[in-house]
Amino acid sequence: MQKSSEEIIAFISSLVHKKENKDFILKETVELLKENFKKYTWVGIYLMEKEDELVLGHYLGKPSPHTRIKIDKGICGAAVRERETIIVPEVNEDPRYLACSLETKSEIVVPIMRGEKVFGEIDIDSDRSDAFDQKDKEFLEKVAEALAGIFE
Numbered sequence: 001m002q003k004s005s006e007e008i009i010a011f012i013s014s015l016v017h018k019k020e021n022k023d024f025i026l027k028e029t030v031e032l033l034k035e036n037f038k039k040y041t042w043v044g045i046y047l048m049e050k051e052d053e054l055v056l057g058h059y060l061g062k063p064s065p066h067t068r069i070k071i072d073k074g075i076c077g078a079a080v081r082e083r084e085t086i087i088v089p090e091v092n093e094d095p096r097y098l099a100c101s102l103e104t105k106s107e108i109v110v111p112i113m114r115g116e117k118v119f120g121e122i123d124i125d126s127d128r129s130d131a132f133d134q135k136d137k138e139f140l141e142k143v144a145e146a147l148a149g150i151f152e
Contacts, residue, residue, distance in 0.1 A: 008143065011032065012028070012032070012143060013146045016147070023057075023058075026045050026057055029058075029122075029143065029147060030043050030045060030059060031060065033122075033124065039126045039131045041104070041125055042061030042104070042126075044058065044122075045058055045059070045147075046076060046120050046121050048118055048120055052070055052072070053069065053071065054069045054077070057120070065100065066100060075096050075109050076123055079110070080121065083113060085108065085111070086107075086109045087108045087132045088106055088108070089106050090106060090129050091107055092105075100125065104125040105131070106128060106131045107123070107124065108137065109121055109124075110140040112144045114151070119151040121144075122143065122147075124140070
């Protein structure tokens with residue numbers, strides 16, 4: 001059964017509040033996002049490792065060749081460096097894009113952070129051009145804000 005954006009945020013927040021296992025919460029988040037938004041063709045969560053590298057954790061979609069991304073590379077790296085959500089309407093027009101799938105047309109990357117500290121990010125690709133809008137941005141930023149609660 002489809003869940004609304006508000007139900008998804010409430011569910012993730014409840015898992016965080018109950019202090020469920022971090023790995024479980026991240027896995028559930030990826031599954032909820034992928035299952036409830038058909039335009040989200042690839043959903044993954046990258047976590048910060050050291051100060052300069054993102055490591056792919058849970059994801060759903062085709063396997064990615066980019067399991068580790070330095071923060072000076074790609075759209076994922078840019079979102080960490082800039083500490084803000086990045087929406088790319090057409091990935092083939094953005095020189096920062098690290099190609100994962102020929103079908104991918106657009107991408108949104110949302111940092112998971114508290115204050116200035118970045119813990120990771122939500123990375124979502126779509127096979128449709130210009131798939132992400134302000135509603136996606138606001139929703140995913142709320143998801144990221146809830147997820148920040150699982151990090152020390």
